[in-house]
Amino acid sequence: MSLGVVGLILIVRHLPQPWRGIVDAGVVVGLLWGLVTLLVFFLRALAGALPAVPTDLPVPPRTLGAPSVPAP
Template sequence: MTSSNDNFAGRLCAVWAVVGFSWILLDAIIRLGILAWRGLSSGLEPMQWLALVLFVAFMAYSEGYRGFQTMFSPRTAARAFYLFNHPSLWSGLLAPLFCMGFFRATRRPFLVAWVGTAMIVALIISLRFVPQPWRSIVDAGVVVGLTWGLMSFLACVISTFKSGQYPVAPEVPDAAEAEAVKV
């Protein structure tokens, strides 16, 4: 493969990674946003309003800032940048999953991807038994966290590709010879 073909393949893989992962988050934001709106539109008691405000603030900080902005988004953007620089067939075809760490990842991001997904599925199943409006309060908090996550991911992608440097290590097992990480 020539370098111009590698560049095209890398661009294609990176675009698919960013668009695919963004779509996963956006789809969840829209679906949960609709559910939250429906549940909250019937009105809340003062204690429920307090719970909504506190839970949304908690999720903005814990999921949005701590989970996404400081950890997951920089690594996911770094893995998209790695894919741009080192395109491969399977990682390219499954680029959103590659960037999330579901495969070809070191131990920590691999476990975060799989255990995190299992916990999310368990939470979704258990929330089916929570009555309204409490379920919608949780959904609203998750929407805020995911929205923060999507925005922080896109900001990390823009920053990473503009600078041409990894924000954090891409944590790919065979990336020992990858470009130096500039923090």
């Protein structure tokens, strides 16, 4: 994954204008979208709204010699 990101950076550095500007604008839009999403979830948490996903961890699998854990 890291090599892919580095490869894309090296390719985009050599793009002529306006293509490099278009790619840069896409990166900015993506970063802003993520920032807005984090802000929305943060404000919902401050308001007391819990996320609609389970926050508990699954029961770990039994290993040899470990005591059994009752299922919830």
